[in-house]
Amino acid sequence: MCREVRKNVLIMIGTAGSGHPGGSLSCVEIISTLYFGVMRVKPEDPNWPDRDRFVLSKGHAAPTLYAVLAEKGFFSKDLLPTLRKFGSPLQGHPDAKKTPGVEVSTGSLGQGLSMAVGMALAGKLDRKTYRVWALLGDGECQEGQVWEAAMAASHYKLDNLAAFIDFNGLQIDGRVEEIMNPSPLADKWRAFGWRVLEVDGHDVEALLEAASYASESLGAPTAIIARTVKGKGVSFMEGQREWHGKAPKGEELSRALQEVAKS
Amino acid sequence: MKATREAYGETLVELGREHPEIVVLDADLSSSTMTSKFAKEFPERFFNFGIAEANMMGAAAGLARSGKVPFASTFAVFASGRAYDQVRQSIAYPGFNVKIAASHGGLTVGPDGASHQALEDVALMRVIPGMTVIVPADAEETRQVVRWAAAHDGPVYIRLGRSPVPDVFPQGAKIQPGKASVVKDAKGRGFGEMRPEGERDGLDADVAILANGIMVSKCLEAWEILTAEGIKSVVVDVAFVKPLDEKTLIELAERCGAFVTAEEHSVIGGLGGAVTEFLSENRPCPVVRVGVRDRFGQSGTPEELLVEYGLTPGHVAEAARKAVRLKWAV
Structure with a gap:
């Protein structure tokens, strides 16, 4: 599954000629695990009121979300190569109006967790049992709004909410700890009243376990800090910051696809 | 003479009785924006987000996505300026059904000075695609446009004032919202x-x-x-x-x-x-x-x-x- 998603992500970004391979590849296991092992959704009824919700706060990883949604049957996989093309429902960053299964529109970093807070509040208010999952980048945690949302989530005891942090250690200008160090990240979330778990973000079993820990509903939201590798699965992209926002071309794309196929 | 923010607060309470899906959000200014009246009557449907307007707007978007009709209130200068990107990206871009009711618009905020006097908010909100922008003249018009906004599907910005204003419209006037x-x-x-x-x-x-x-x-x-x-x-x-x-x-x-x-x-x-x-x-x-x-x-x-x-x-x-x-x- 993850191999298929990785392949599609690379083809999509390669075909588009632009996009964000690094941060898309680092969260393949997280998003795939959620949609295929954790969340209750109905692809044929994307707005089913009792569905679990996923918010991709780091909107630039849209290709991974699209690839997983297509895999899950929210829309045809034929659409995937239209990513970023004029008239396509698959916009460069997620557009809730255009794409079935996309809950909210993101792309301007730091906003997704607040929207997830709103959804979780509505769930509590309506006494629904759905859960809300958000995915943030580690660099994204530099945005102040993330911490406003973190404060509100624990204030309102939103134990139906969990946030994955895709801790790949890189952002556009360099290593996250050099640009604006968010460490100690786990302590920060803890200090904001969250339950915190640190896992290997590429280990599906560990992610499943983390999701089940987060689903215990013990009166507080859960942050799952997922250690990942930016560009995971493609040797020449792994840990390389220049692959944050660059599309693989010709030879690069075929090499990348070969590597993913062999993995 | 009545301030439009006061008429807003009263209307919210009436709407709250009629519509269980209405929720109200504020950012530590509920006694000024008059959402405190709603908070008192419907504490379970009122959410104070503290001094964190950006998060409040984002949460409003999430509530709207989940079928609620959120009214989010703070001062106009913060609703339109402090949280501009959230209003644009989280609310208006997906066309979510959020009502932003911003009080203390304009100069008549008075002694608080320029930091609290929004003179650009209508421009900022008007330029966002799909946003309806309303500036009611008095208490009666406020009551009617707030009701209209609650029934309208889509983002709305309502600008309210701090100071009491004379009545322009008689009570019960048949105002047609949207029409001059x-x-x-x-x-x-x-x-x-x-x-x-x-x-x-x-x-x-x-x-x-x-x-x-x-x-x-x-x-x-x-x-x-x-x-x-x-x-x-x-x-x-x-x-x-x-x-x-x-x-x-x-x-x-x-x-x-x-x-x-x-x-x-x-x-x-x-x-x-x-x-x-x-x-x-x-x-x-x-x-x-x-x-x-x-x-x-x-x-x-x-x-x-x-x-x-x-x-x-x-x-x-x-x-x-x-x-x-x-x-x-x-």
Whole structure:
């Protein structure tokens, strides 16, 4: 599954000629695990009121979300190569109006967790049992709004909410700890009243376990800090910051696809 | 006399009784925005987000996505400025059904000074695609547009004021939200003394004065000044800055041929901007804008500030004279 998603992500970004391979590849296991092992959704009824919700706060990883949604049957996989093309429902960053299964529109970093807070509040208010999952980048945690949302989530005891942090250690200008160090990240979330778990973000079993820990509903939201590798699965992209926002071309794309196929 | 924010707070409570899906959000200003009335009656449907406006707007988006009808309130300067990106990206871009009711718009915030006097909020909100922007003139109009907003599907920005304003509309007036309201015609008839349909001769005047918010009642005073001078004017309340009532603007352009706009806002981008843009493309005629001329506010009493920044009936009358002169100069 993850191999298929990785392949599609690379083809999509390669075909588009632009996009964000690094941060898309680092969260393949997280998003795939959620949609295929954790969340209750109905692809044929994307707005089913009792569905679990996923918010991709780091909107630039849209290709991974699209690839997983297509895999899950929210829309045809034929659409995937239209990513970023004029008239396509698959916009460069997620557009809730255009794409079935996309809950909210993101792309301007730091906003997704607040929207997830709103959804979780509505769930509590309506006494629904759905859960809300958000995915943030580690660099994204530099945005102040993330911490406003973190404060509100624990204030309102939103134990139906969990946030994955895709801790790949890189952002556009360099290593996250050099640009604006968010460490100690786990302590920060803890200090904001969250339950915190640190896992290997590429280990599906560990992610499943983390999701089940987060689903215990013990009166507080859960942050799952997922250690990942930016560009995971493609040797020449792994840990390389220049692959944050660059599309693989010709030879690069075929090499990348070969590597993913062999993995 | 009643402040529009007060009418908002009361209407929210009524709406709360009728509509269980309405939720109210505030950012530590509930006793000023008057959402505290709703909070008292429906504590489980009221969410205080503390001094964190960006998060409040994002949470409003999430609540709307989950079928709630959120009213999010704070001061206009924070709703439109502090949380601009959240309003744009999280709320308006996906077209979520969030109502932003922002109090303390304009100079009449008074002594708090420029930091708290929003003079750009209407411009900021108007430029966002799909956003409806409403500036009601008095308590009655506030009640009616808040009700309209609750029933309307889509993002709405309602600008409310801190200070009490005179009643422009009689209680129960049949205001048509979205339509410009003639509150004084050239024959001196007010909104409560509506002409029978078809009899529109009261709109034949030398100048049409368009206003919203606190400026509507100031323009009614200007009407008296102008009438005494023999200048015939029509005062029109244009609460909906967006979408504009284009049909009425065209009719007034044909009948009057000159306009004044008056608002407690920058002359850039608000009602004056909207009217000028529309008319210049469709029915060019002189428009003289009364508003704040590209300046920040300052501390003072509302009355002192309105004089200093040119927002008195006298200023409106002067603008009307200029508009009439320009019309004949063309």
